[in-house]
Amino acid sequence: MTRSSQQRLRDELVASLALMAAVAAVPLAVTNDYWLGVLIVSMYFVFLAGGWNLLAGYAGQFSLAPATFAMLGAYGTGLLAYHWQVPAWASIPAGILAAALIGMTLGRIVMRLRGPYLALTTLSFAEIMRIVIGNSYDFTRGDLGLSVPALTNNRLVWYYVFVATVVLMQLALYALLRSRAGLYLMAIRDDEIGAASRGINTAFWKTAAFTLSTALAGLAGVLYAHFSSLVSPELGLILQTGLVICMVFIGGIASLVGPVFGAFLVYLASEALREAGGVQLIVFALLVILIARFFREGLWGLARRLLERPAP
Amino acid sequence: MPGQRVLNIDLFVNGLIMGSFYALMAIGLTLIFGLLRIVNFAHGEFYMIGAYAYTLAALKLGLSVWLGLPVAFAVGGIVGWLTERTLMRPLYAGYASWGLMKDEYAVVVTFALSLLLINLVDKVIGPYAVRGPGLVDIPRIALGPVMLTGHKLIATIVAFAMIIATALFIRYSLWGRQIRAVAQNRLGASLAGIDATKTSSIIFTLSGALAALSGALLAPIINTTPDVGSFPAIKSYVIVVLGGMGSIPGSIVASLLLGVLESFGAVYISYDYRDAFGLAILILVLLLRPQGLFGEKGREV
Numbered sequence: 001m002t003r004s005s006q007q008r009l010r011d012e013l014v015a016s017l018a019l020m021a022a023v024a025a026v027p028l029a030v031t032n033d034y035w036l037g038v039l040i041v042s043m044y045f046v047f048l049a050g051g052w053n054l055l056a057g058y059a060g061q062f063s064l065a066p067a068t069f070a071m072l073g074a075y076g077t078g079l080l081a082y083h084w085q086v087p088a089w090a091s092i093p094a095g096i097l098a099a100a101l102i103g104m105t106l107g108r109i110v111m112r113l114r115g116p117y118l119a120l121t122t123l124s125f126a127e128i129m130r131i132v133i134g135n136s137y138d139f140t141r142g143d144l145g146l147s148v149p150a151l152t153n154n155r156l157v158w159y160y161v162f163v164a165t166v167v168l169m170q171l172a173l174y175a176l177l178r179s180r181a182g183l184y185l186m187a188i189r190d191d192e193i194g195a196a197s198r199g200i201n202t203a204f205w206k207t208a209a210f211t212l213s214t215a216l217a218g219l220a221g222v223l224y225a226h227f228s229s230l231v232s233p234e235l236g237l238i239l240q241t242g243l244v245i246c247m248v249f250i251g252g253i254a255s256l257v258g259p260v261f262g263a264f265l266v267y268l269a270s271e272a273l274r275e276a277g278g279v280q281l282i283v284f285a286l287l288v289i290l291i292a293r294f295f296r297e298g299l300w301g302l303a304r305r306l307l308e309r310p311a312p
Numbered sequence: 313m314p315g316q317r318v319l320n321i322d323l324f325v326n327g328l329i330m331g332s333f334y335a336l337m338a339i340g341l342t343l344i345f346g347l348l349r350i351v352n353f354a355h356g357e358f359y360m361i362g363a364y365a366y367t368l369a370a371l372k373l374g375l376s377v378w379l380g381l382p383v384a385f386a387v388g389g390i391v392g393w394l395t396e397r398t399l400m401r402p403l404y405a406g407y408a409s410w411g412l413m414k415d416e417y418a419v420v421v422t423f424a425l426s427l428l429l430i431n432l433v434d435k436v437i438g439p440y441a442v443r444g445p446g447l448v449d450i451p452r453i454a455l456g457p458v459m460l461t462g463h464k465l466i467a468t469i470v471a472f473a474m475i476i477a478t479a480l481f482i483r484y485s486l487w488g489r490q491i492r493a494v495a496q497n498r499l500g501a502s503l504a505g506i507d508a509t510k511t512s513s514i515i516f517t518l519s520g521a522l523a524a525l526s527g528a529l530l531a532p533i534i535n536t537t538p539d540v541g542s543f544p545a546i547k548s549y550v551i552v553v554l555g556g557m558g559s560i561p562g563s564i565v566a567s568l569l570l571g572v573l574e575s576f577g578a579v580y581i582s583y584d585y586r587d588a589f590g591l592a593i594l595i596l597v598l599l600l601r602p603q604g605l606f607g608e609k610g611r612e613v
Contacts, residue, residue, distance in 0.1 A: 062416045064423075113598060115415025116351030120549055121598050124591040127546065135584040238542070242427050245420060279435060285428035292420045293399065 006178065012256035012300075013174045017167065019260060024163045027156060036155045042267040043162040044070075044224045048240075049247040049259035050169055051216030057254035058177065059209035060189030064119050065106075066217050066244045068126040071236030073099035073218030074225035075133060078146040083139075088151055088226060095222035096215055103214020107207040114192075126236060134233040145232030148225045158227050165223065166260070169216065173256060176212075185209055239281075243270075246284040249291050252298030261300060318457045323575045325458045331571025332471040336526035337544055338551035338563045339478055340392075340519030345549070346558030347495035348515060350403060351415065353422040354395065355523055356545025357429040362388045362524025363531040363540060364437060367444035377447050381470070384528035385521045392520020395425065396513050404498070404509065426541075434538040444531030467529040474525060478518070479560050487514055495558060523548075543587055550594040 026039060052066040077095030080086035086094070110121050133140050140146060152158070176182055184205045187195040196202045225231045234240075243266065251262020266284060273280035291298055297305075337359055344352050365384040369375045375383065399421050447470075450462025482488040493501040494511045502508045527541070534540060551570055555562030570590055578586040 056416075060416070062419050064419075109599060116345070116349075116419060117598055119351060119353075119419045120553075121595050124546065124594050128588045128591050128595075131585060131588045239427075242423065245423065246427075249420065249424075279431075281427055281431040282435060285424045285431065288424040289399065289421055289428065292417060292424070293402065 009174065009177055009256060011304075012258075013170060015300075016170050016257035016260045019257065019264070020163060020167050020170070023264070024160070027159060033155050036159050038268065038271050039264075040155070040158055040162050040227060041224075042264045043166050044220050044227075045244065045247060045263040045267055046166050046260050047169060047216050047220035047223075048244045049251070049263045050166075050173060051213040051220075052244050053248050053253060053255075053259040054173060054176075054185075054216070055209050055213035057248065057259075058182065058189060059185040059206060060192075061206060061209060062115070062119050063210070063213070064123040064238075064241055065126040065129075066213070067238075067240035068129050068236045069099045069103055069214040069217035070221035070224065070240075071133065071231070071233065072102055072129065073221030074148075074231040074235055075140060075146070075221075076218070077222040078148045078225050078231040079140065081148050082141075082146050088149070092222045092226065095225070096218040099218025099221065100211050100215035103218075104207060104211040107210025107214075110210075111203055111206055123238070126238065126241065130233050130236045133236070140233075143233060145230050145234075148229050148231060150229040151226050162223065162227075165219070169219075170256065170260070177256070181205070181208070242281075243267075243284075246288050248298075249288045250284065250298055252300030253296070255297075255300050258298050258300040262298065265299070319579075320576075321456075322458050323579060324572060325455070325460075327572030327575030328568055329460075329464060329468045329571070330575065331568035332468050332475070333526050333530055334544070334547055334551060334571055335475050335564045335567035336471050336529070337523050338548040338555070338567050339475065339560060340522040341545075341548040342552050342555065342558060342560055342563045343482075343491065343515045344519050346552050346555075346563070347491065348512060350400065351418050351422065352395075352519075353419065353545070354425040354429060355519070355548060356541025356543070357426050358388050358391055358520045358523035358541070359527035359544050360433065360536070360538065360541035361391055361429065362527030363444070363534070363536040364433060364442070364527075365524065366528030366531045367442050367536055368437070370445050371442070377445055380444070381525065381528055384524045388524020388527075389517045389521035391429075391524070393513060393517040395422075395520070396516035399425065400512065400516065401509075404512070430538045430541075437538070439538060441535035441537045443535055444528075446532040463532050467533075471526070471529055474522070475564060478522065479564075482560060487511075491515055546594075547590050550590040550597075553594055553597050 023039065023043075027036065030036065048066050048070055051069075052063070056062045073095045075095075076098035077088075077091040080091040080094055081088070106122070106125060110118055113121055134143050136142065137144075177185075184195070184200050187198070187200060188202050188205060192202055221231075221235065224235070247262035247266045248259045249262070250266060251260070252258025270280035270284070273283065295302065337355070340358070341352065341355050344350050344355070362384040365387040366377075366380040369380040369383045370377050400418075403418060446461065446463030447466045448462040453460050453462055453465055455465070482491060490501070490506045490511045491514065493504065493506055494508050498508050501511070526544070527536075547570065551563050551566040552558075554570070555564075555566035570593075574586055574589060577589050581589075
């Protein structure tokens with residue numbers, strides 16, 4: 001990794017930590033439970049966006065199933081608690097592990113597919129999972145959803161659990177991307193055949209990226225399940241995946257801070273626009289099209305370009 | 313058991329009928345995905361727009377239902393043309409220099425386009441289901457042991473006529489031959505004096521128009537809602553992949569096969585999981601027969 005790209009990664013980490021520090025200070029000013037809840041759900045999307053960005057932005061594998069793995073993680077923990085009364089300290093890691101294992105298996109299977117084929121396969125997988133969970137009434141209670149025992153009803157506790165976990169995720173992603181593994185992933189994204197010819201085990205690293213990304217989605221799902229104490233197949237709607245993609249593209253794909261920023265921006269804006277008549281998805285979809293068409297680096301890229309302009 | 317036999321014949325015929333609508337939709341996607349190798353996640357929305365165009369032309373504008381079909385065809389064609397004109401052009405002109413890979417650009421842009429069209433229709437027309445008037449007002453026609461509504465019969469005939477017309481168009485007309493040339497090799501075709509960009513434009517227009525017509529024909533049978541296109545779209549992908557990527561006869565056979573399979577699967581295996589069958593087939597074909605994915609061989613220049 002060249003000096004300047006290391007510098008850039010560090011800037012992105014600092015920017016995202018600064019953003020999270022601001023988020024951590026919000027409860028000083030806002031005590032409204034509703035808005036704290038909105039911010040908590042935004043952070044749920046931060047995990048999904050961060051995980052998808054690792055897979056799509058850094059490793060170049062465009063999966064269309066991030067929301068599905070959140071659903072799988074949430075059902076993993078939810079079913080353990082519902083059927084066998086497994087306590088949260090065991091069911092939370094079990095849910096994440098379930099999502100990661102299924103993700104690893106899927107990653108292993110779809111390895112040789114690229115571009116549109118990968119997108120189609122993951123999209124089909126997402127729909128199959130949602131149909132199966134939504135219709136297996138006896139085991140999952142289907143579309144009614146599953147209630148999960150709430151660990152605590154104190155919003156503030158949940159709020160800081162989410163903030164702390166997001167910070168941990170950012171630090172972990174930073175460490176990963178700075179390391180050799182990060183270089184391998186980016187090499188695979190930029191030129192897979194070239195990377196393989198330089199001795200990178202592309203199969204291994206692509207599966208690893210898939211597994212990590214789905215583990216992050218699973219983490220989002222289990223936290224959300226215990227926070228909202230309800231899981232339903234709606235967590236895995238394609239629309240949710242669409243939101244995650246909007247967040248990453250609007251914030252700025254292939255940067256550490258872009259998805260974090262994008263998740264907060266898109267989710268808060270969608271709450272605000274919902275009251276203005278439900279035009280939020282029209283706005284986001286248009287923004288994504290414009291960004292993908294004309295300005296790939298998203299809002300973070302725009303900000304950086306303005307900041308980096310040399311002083312006259 | 314005679315009752316069983318009648319049921320089976322009924323399932324078979326209904327499967328073929330659904331298959332003919334699938335085919336109309338899948339041919340458009342065969343052209344885009346199979347021949348141009350561009351993924352289009354908004355294909356289902358072309359279908360949805362066709363269903364709305366037909367229904368609204370009949371109910372709001374008071375046009376004859378027979379005029380509703382060409383209206384839907386034209387509206388779908390315009391949307392397809394606009395999609396190509398505004399979003400697809402960078403795919404031909406070295407988008408790679410932007411750092412976002414070509415295929416991934418198409419995935420994201422058409423995915424967002426699908427989101428945009430669904431929510432635009434939801435906002436402008438409303439999320440409530442609408443149902444178009446039938447082409448003919450005959451509630452029941454007996455075709456041997458099979459009972460059909462008059463609309464279903466006429467719509468199936470129209471669908472088959474359009475499928476045959478499209479197949480002949482691609483096979484024999486000048487534009488059709490240009491389309492096949494560009495599909496084989498874009499550079500080679502342009503060296504031979506074919507305007508490849510114009511040809512792509514024709515493909516998108518035709519593809520949008522056919523999907524919209526399929527939606528229009530189904531509008532009196534299904535409840536049209538803004539997100540009605542998502543399952544037909546996924547099914548079209550199943551068909552295109554199953555039919556050998558880019559082969560029009562292949563995709564027609566695959567459409568009829570899928571229609572019949574679903575019709576039987578819903579009764580004999582499970583109704584709740586009927587939409588999952590096709591998806592499972594898609595994954596299996598993509599994984600187990602990747603060599604079957606690459607339709608006609610390209611030619612080097």
